[in-house]
Structure formats: C-alpha cells, structure tokens
Amino acid sequence: MVSPRGIGTFVVWDYLVFAGMLLISAAIGIYYAFAGGGQQTSRDFLMGGRSMTAVPVAMSLTASFMSAVTVLGTPSEVYRFGAIFSIFAITYFFVVVLSAEVFLPVFYKLGITSTNEYLGLRFNKYVRLCGTILFIVQTILYTGIVIYAPALALNQVTGFNLWGAVVATGVVCTFYCTMGGLKAVIWTDVFQVGIMVAGFASLIIQAALIQGGIGTILNDAYNGARLNFWNFNPNPLQRHTFWTIVIGGTFTWTSIYGVNQSQVQRYISCKNRFQAKMSLYINLVALWLILTCTVLCGLALYSRYRDCDPWTAKKVSAPDQLMPYLALDILQDYPGLPGLFVACAYSGTLSTVSSSINALAAVTLEDLVKSRFQSLSERSLSWISQGMSVLFGALCIGMAALASLMGALLQAALSIFGMVGGPLLGLFALGILVPFANSIGALVGLLAGFTISLWVGIGAQLYPPLPERTMPLSLETYGCNSTYNGTDWMTTTEVPFSTSAFQVYNIERTPLMDNWYSLSYLYFSTVGTLVTLFVGMLISLSTGGRKQNIDPRFLLTKEDFLSNFDIFKKKKQVLDYKSHPIEDDGTDNPGFNHIELNCTDQSGKINGTRL
The missing domain is CATH 1.20.1730.10 (Sodium/glucose cotransporter)
Structure with a gap:
C-alpha cells in the first residue's frame, strides 16, 4: 500500500x-x-x-x-x-x-x-x-x-x-x-x-x-x-x-x-x-x-x-x-x-x-x-x-x-524498428541466403516490404487496436488515501493501452482497422521481412537472377559454419589465410588485409586473398 x-x-x-x-x-x-x-x-x-x-x-x-x-x-x-x-x-x-x-x-x-x-x-x-x-x-x-x-x-x-x-x-x-x-x-x-x-x-x-x-x-x-x-x-x-x-x-x-x-x-x-x-x-x-x-x-x-x-x-x-x-x-x-x-x-x-x-x-x-x-x-x-x-x-x-x-x-521504439528494420533484414537475408537474388529483385522487394510495413505501422498509430486485442490488466485505486478533485477514488479500471498523439478519434471502426491495423506491433518486422524476401525472390527469378555468377564470399556457405572449429587449429588457419607472417601481438581481423597486403606488394599483384 x-x-x-x-x-x-x-x-x-x-x-x-x-x-x-x-x-x-x-x-x-x-x-x-x-x-x-x-x-x-x-x-x-x-x-x-x-x-x-x-x-x-x-x-x-x-x-x-x-x-x-x-x-x-x-x-x-x-x-x-x-x-x-x-x-x-x-x-x-x-x-x-x-x-x-x-x-x-x-x-x-x-x-x-x-x-x-x-x-x-x-x-x-x-x-x-x-x-x-x-x-x-x-x-x-x-x-x-x-x-x-x-x-x-x-x-x-x-x-x-x-x-x-x-x-x-x-x-x-x-x-x-x-x-x-x-x-x-x-x-x-x-x-x-x-x-x-x-x-x-x-x-x-x-x-x-x-x-x-x-x-x-x-x-x-x-x-x-x-x-x-x-x-x-x-x-x-x-x-x-x-x-x-x-x-x-x-x-x-x-x-x-x-x-x-x-x-x-x-x-x-x-x-x-x-x-x-x-x-x-x-x-x-x-x-x-x-x-x-x-x-x-x-x-x-x-x-x-x-x-x-x-x-x-x-x-x-x-x-x-x-x-x-x-x-x-x-x-x-x-x-x-x-x-x-x-x-x-x-x-x-x-x-x-x-x-x-x-x-x-x-x-x-x-x-x-x-x-x-x-x-x-x-x-x-x-x-x-x-x-x-x-x-x-x-x-x-x-x-x-x-x-x-x-x-x-x-512500443514506439520497437514499432520503429519493425517498420524500418524488417524490410532491411529481408534485404540482407536476400543477399546472404538467396544465391539467385539480383539488384532488381532487391530494390523492388525492399520497396514492397517497406510500403507494406509502413502501411500497417502508420495505420496502427492512427487507429490503435481495441482493448480486446491489447488485453490490459485491471488497475485498482480502492486503497488510495488521497482524493482527486474532491472525489474519492474507489474504482477498479481497465485502462486502455496508451495511444499516440496521432490517434484519430470519433470514427466508426472498419474491418481494416479491427484486423490489419490491429496486427501485433511485433509482427511489423515479420511482415516487412517476409514481403521483401518473397517479392525479391520472385522478381529476381523473372529477371534472370539464376544466370548470375555470385562470389561465394557474399553468401553464407558451409565453410562459414565449419570455421567455428578453426579455434582448435588457429595457427594453421591463419597462416593459410594470409601469405605473410603475423606477429604475436597482431590481429587476424580481415578488416586489415587490404592495408597489409597493399603495403607488402607495391606491384599491384596481390598474393593471397584480398577481402
């Protein structure tokens, strides 16, 4: 109390x-x-x-x-x-x-x-x-x-x-x-x-x-x-x-x-x-x-x-x-x-x-x-x-x-990540997991995913879901010792979910509002990701995506998973990875490779892999 x-x-x-x-x-x-x-x-x-x-x-x-x-x-x-x-x-x-x-x-x-x-x-x-x-x-x-x-x-x-x-x-x-x-x-x-x-x-x-x-x-x-x-x-x-x-x-x-x-x-x-x-x-x-x-x-x-x-x-x-x-x-x-x-x-x-x-x-x-x-x-x-x-x-x-x-x-924070982050997640997943995805499919897929997630996200701000969707629990005031505006608070209430300043009031609810705009805010990202992936794959297939020759470095490969075990054979892996020795206090972060290799080979012929 x-x-x-x-x-x-x-x-x-x-x-x-x-x-x-x-x-x-x-x-x-x-x-x-x-x-x-x-x-x-x-x-x-x-x-x-x-x-x-x-x-x-x-x-x-x-x-x-x-x-x-x-x-x-x-x-x-x-x-x-x-x-x-x-x-x-x-x-x-x-x-x-x-x-x-x-x-x-x-x-x-x-x-x-x-x-x-x-x-x-x-x-x-x-x-x-x-x-x-x-x-x-x-x-x-x-x-x-x-x-x-x-x-x-x-x-x-x-x-x-x-x-x-x-x-x-x-x-x-x-x-x-x-x-x-x-x-x-x-x-x-x-x-x-x-x-x-x-x-x-x-x-x-x-x-x-x-x-x-x-x-x-x-x-x-x-x-x-x-x-x-x-x-x-x-x-x-x-x-x-x-x-x-x-x-x-x-x-x-x-x-x-x-x-x-x-x-x-x-x-x-x-x-x-x-x-x-x-x-x-x-x-x-x-x-x-x-x-x-x-x-x-x-x-x-x-x-x-x-x-x-x-x-x-x-x-x-x-x-x-x-x-x-x-x-x-x-x-x-x-x-x-x-x-x-x-x-x-x-x-x-x-x-x-x-x-x-x-x-x-x-x-x-x-x-x-x-x-x-x-x-x-x-x-x-x-x-x-x-x-x-x-x-x-x-x-x-x-x-x-x-x-x-x-x-x-x-909810505002997670909604923003859902509306924008979902299509971006779909775009990166398209590149990493789908070998036949091309730039046309990526652009159209991103645009489609962003449009759909923005539609549902903004709609939810304007027409928030009803309490039966958000399910707020009871909040009680019967034990309060003070009064407000001269009235004793002795009530049990279900306070509706807090809405935004952009909410539209006094309007008749439609099936679109009660269904599409009432979608859980956590699914904003899911919708954006899946639409981007689906449209991106469809457009890529219809615009010659399977004819591409993609560098495997840009895709998730079996070797990426097997590299988890490289810690047990670190020295061998590092020496195979680079053509020059690494000092004991050095780093094997590939972000340095192009700098180190350019310094060791001024002729422009790069020995080893430049990432």
Whole structure:
C-alpha cells in the first residue's frame, strides 16, 4: 500500500551520484581521445582499430539497446500487461544464434565498416544508398525516443526542466563520442551497464524488504493475474502471446542484432571472428540478466501499488513515469539511491545514443563521403567523422521533440524498428541466403516490404487496436488515501493501452482497422521481412537472377559454419589465410588485409586473398 507520507524528493547525495555518472562517462571519452596517440585515422575512430575483445564488446552490445526505453518501459509493461514479456528470453536466444551464425560470418570475412557496404558489393550502389537512407532515418527516430525517455524521468522525479534534460543528454553523449570514438563508446557502455544493474538491484532489494520478500511480490502478482507466462493463442492480432513474442520478436530483434549498423559495428571491431562470436553469446547472458531485473521491477511495481495505481489516481501523467515514482517512494530513506536509479535510466540512454551517433557517423563516412571523395587523407576522414558525430548529435536532440508525441515509449521504439528494420533484414537475408537474388529483385522487394510495413505501422498509430486485442490488466485505486478533485477514488479500471498523439478519434471502426491495423506491433518486422524476401525472390527469378555468377564470399556457405572449429587449429588457419607472417601481438581481423597486403606488394599483384 502507498505510504501515507507520499514520495520523497531529490537531495544533495542524489545529485552527486547522478553528476558522478556523467563525469565518469565524459572522462572515459577524454581518456580515449588521447590514449595511444588518439584517434589518428577514421578506422581508429569508427572501429576502435579493430582490436577489441569479447567481454567489453558484449557489455556494449547489451547497453546499446537495453536503453532507458528498457529501464522505464519494460517494468511499466509488466505492471500493466503481465510477465508474459519474460518470454523474450527465448527470443533473445534465437536472435543471438541467427546473428552469430548467419550474418556475422559474412560481414566479418569481408572486413567491412558499414553493413551497407555489403549491399553495394552484393547488389549495386543504388541498393546500398537505399539501405543507408533507411538506416539513418530509423536510427535518428529511435534515438529521439531514447533521449526523451530519461528526460521524462528526470522531469518527474526532480523537477528538472524537461527540454533542458533532453539537451543535456545529447550534449554529453555527443561530447564523449566525438572525443574518444568507438573505444570510448564501448568502455562507457561497460561502466553504464554496471550502473544499470546497480540501479535495478537497489530497487528490487528494497522492494523485497518493504513488501515482505520476493515470495510476497510473486504471490501478489499471481493474485493480480500478472504471472501470465503461457498464452499460446495463435491469433496474430493479440498484442502479446507466446507466438507474437517468439516469432515477431525474433524478426524484430534480429533486424537490430543481425544487420543494424549500431550493433554490427561493435562485434566486427573484435580482433578475430572467435572473439566476435563470443561477444554475442556473452551478451546473451547479459540480456537475460537485464530482462530478469526489469520483469522483477515490474512485479514489484504491481505489489506496491496493487490497490492504488498512481497512473489512474493521476499521481503520474504517463505509465513510463511509474519507475521513477517507485524509486522516490521506496528509496527516500537512503540518500543517493534515488539518484542511482535516475543514473541507471540515464546510463541506458547515454550508451544507446552514443552508439547510434557513432554508427551514423560510420555509415555516412563509408557510404556517402568515401564513395564520392576518394582522395581524402586518413586524417581528413578522421576529422570528418568527428564532425559527423556533432551533426548527428544535434539531429537526435531535435528528434526527441517528435518522440514526445509517440505515446508509450517501449512500443514506439520497437514499432520503429519493425517498420524500418524488417524490410532491411529481408534485404540482407536476400543477399546472404538467396544465391539467385539480383539488384532488381532487391530494390523492388525492399520497396514492397517497406510500403507494406509502413502501411500497417502508420495505420496502427492512427487507429490503435481495441482493448480486446491489447488485453490490459485491471488497475485498482480502492486503497488510495488521497482524493482527486474532491472525489474519492474507489474504482477498479481497465485502462486502455496508451495511444499516440496521432490517434484519430470519433470514427466508426472498419474491418481494416479491427484486423490489419490491429496486427501485433511485433509482427511489423515479420511482415516487412517476409514481403521483401518473397517479392525479391520472385522478381529476381523473372529477371534472370539464376544466370548470375555470385562470389561465394557474399553468401553464407558451409565453410562459414565449419570455421567455428578453426579455434582448435588457429595457427594453421591463419597462416593459410594470409601469405605473410603475423606477429604475436597482431590481429587476424580481415578488416586489415587490404592495408597489409597493399603495403607488402607495391606491384599491384596481390598474393593471397584480398577481402
């Protein structure tokens, strides 16, 4: 039951903890701006010199997309719709296996910097340009959401000016990303994952102490129908079921982990393919840990407010403010801990935004600058990379204004990845898995997939599904001690799913709205991927795709799977792979091959494989 004395406020210790997180993040950026001679080349800035190892990259992968959207959105999701969200643990397993065994081998052996380089090599420059534009639009939109999310939390719990917090987020991220490049991004991510776990742990432990133990929390959740793990309804119109989460979630998150530049750029910066794959599998364990924390926080929210919902009682204005409300409620007797939670939310945002800025700079440099200005020196390219980081940081801050109109943060974020990421996943899968796919099929398939996914995605924003599709659970206020506008709150309500500012009201529902526009948002990506693949294959077959002679390096081959066992015969494999010896402290990352081989053979005759 809610404490009669109400929630607490920020004190000096909270501000110090929060400021300390910001200062350490900035200091890491400054350190890597000068360590080892600084960011001398664009490869140093964008790829960390391709010398990273598995553990820090794994933590960075976790931080990059376990953002403030996760910290704030997932617990409120569990609070309102139940713990079925935990089925994503199965989804994450499939996502990591697909990313590590299907997409990583092809990207890694080509030694590319931008994933869109693959599209240019496999198809043509027009397909590559389409991929670049879609990635830039998708990333800026998503980053706007994750900048807005912690600003909302800060505004709720501290009274900070909302847009002042938005600008501060963007400025800090842009600073250390521009100063230290990818190495700074990865190591700040490692630090920020620690802050995120500490923030979650403080809330879970204190909630367990106040509510009488984890057993009590789970019992309250059971009595409130929150332990709804196994809904096997195959209806694709139901928002969350086992099938929508496992099938739709796998497509949605594979579009992030498998082909999204922000994630791929991290694991192909590893010094060898074994480290790259290990980073993904270690990251899987970290994803499970964060998911467990967020689900427990959501159940703790319900146990605490099961008879007095702060949202229905107008104590918070949006579901995404429930977590900071809980933090100030139960941690008010421990100065510094509310600040730790806000630092937790803020860390999620800093990691994601910095990753996005770095990825946007990499894509712009590789796909738009280098292809047109081939005579630029490495030093010039490094300066351009840093300039791009500043530019995209400013754009992402501006996009946060749009995010304030998009309703529930978690669904808005995943919807964007579904609408744009699905067709892109289909495009890359077409190139890697379908030998007869050609550039005409790729372009037409991408256009078809994007059109269909955009149609259903925008329709769902304008005409949101009815409660029988989203299935919100009961929220009660009979235990509240306060009144609102002179009226006692003694009601049980099913609050409808939070809708966007673009919703069209007072219109008669049609079968199109109740069926097509009510498709689970997790299937947006599935539809986009499958339409792109199907149309792409059909058009390729009808335009002579089977007559192509495709370089096997651009396809997933049996050798790519067998190379998993090369770790047991590493020395032999490396010597066969290159025609020149490798020093003990060197790297076998193929991203270096063209540089090393060009240096050893000035005659232009390349001995060995140039990737």
